[in-house]
Amino acid sequence: MMNRINALWNLAVAIAIVATGYGFAAHHESGETATNEGVAGSPSNIWTYQAITFKDGQGPSFRQGLSEFMQSDLGKKFPGTIGYSWILSDGDDPATHGMVMTFPNASAWGKWNTTFFTGGTSEAQEWGQIYFNSVDHASTFTLTQVVSWGEPGQYGLTEVIPFYTANLAAFTEAFTGFMGTETGRSFPGRVAIHQCSYCGEQEANAMFSVQHSTPEAFDDWRETSASSKDFQEWVQTAFATAKFTGNSLIAALDLYPVNSTALLQ
DSSP states (O other): OHHHHHHOOOOOEEEEEESSTTOOOOOOTTOEEEEETEEETTTTTTEEEEEEEEETHHHHHHHHHHHHHHHHHTGGGSSSSSEEEEEEEEETTTOOOOEEEEEHHHHHHHHHHHHHHHHHHHHHHHHHHHHHEEEEEEEEEEEEEEEEOOOOOOOOOOEEEEEOSSSSSHHHHHHHHHHHHHHTTOOOOOHHHOOOOOSSSSSEEEEEEEESSHHHHHHHHHHHHHHHHHHHHHHHHHHHOEEEEEEEEEEEEEEEEOOOOOOOO
16 A cells, blocks of 8 residues: 555655646746735646556656657647656655656647547657656556645755645645745745546545755755744644655656647647
8 A cells, every 4th residue: 555655646746736847837826826825726637647657667668758749740749748757765666767747738638648549659669669668667647736825946955745635625724724824935946736536545635745945955954944933933833734645756857848739639
């Protein structure tokens, strides 16, 4: 069970998990609502994450193949963003890398899948063969970004913190209160709450992604939060309203912010 949970929450992603060093969006997705309490994500946004275990020595081939595919005519039509990351620490899960694909909505997700899997293009066939030859195992999960704080930018490290709560709205409201405190307002990175949409059977149903620009910024925040009364009060509230199932630390590798509308006409 824990292997399956860890596989879900190695992100990225950046998921939004953010699994790259730049944040997943150079702009707010269509439908997002900016407020003083964070940026509310459109309910239709889709984040598909894969936690990947490679065959021996095949990681570099996968990364190169992904780069070449994203530069192809078909790759340039991708209707969202793709991020590729290195999982630095995730307990006993064998996955070493993650890939996140973001879409503005399910329609874009479906049109991309139809084009990729039934279009019969040489680019899709070549990338599919590289994927098959490189990947030993991949777990796939789908999430939605609920709300975020902080500007998109260059973030080198992401903490992924999964949790289960029976009332995500109340949990989010409590965290919004913390982000309005002096400590919360001083956070220099980007933090988001994500909800699991289609993840099969697993314990956690939501997660935080907490992004830091550099290892030094990560250290500074740990020192700040450790001495903050606001943060300690928030932690007590969080543990009273949610069950935390573990966490992971992820480093950015590659980002492909295509966001093409070619398939959406």
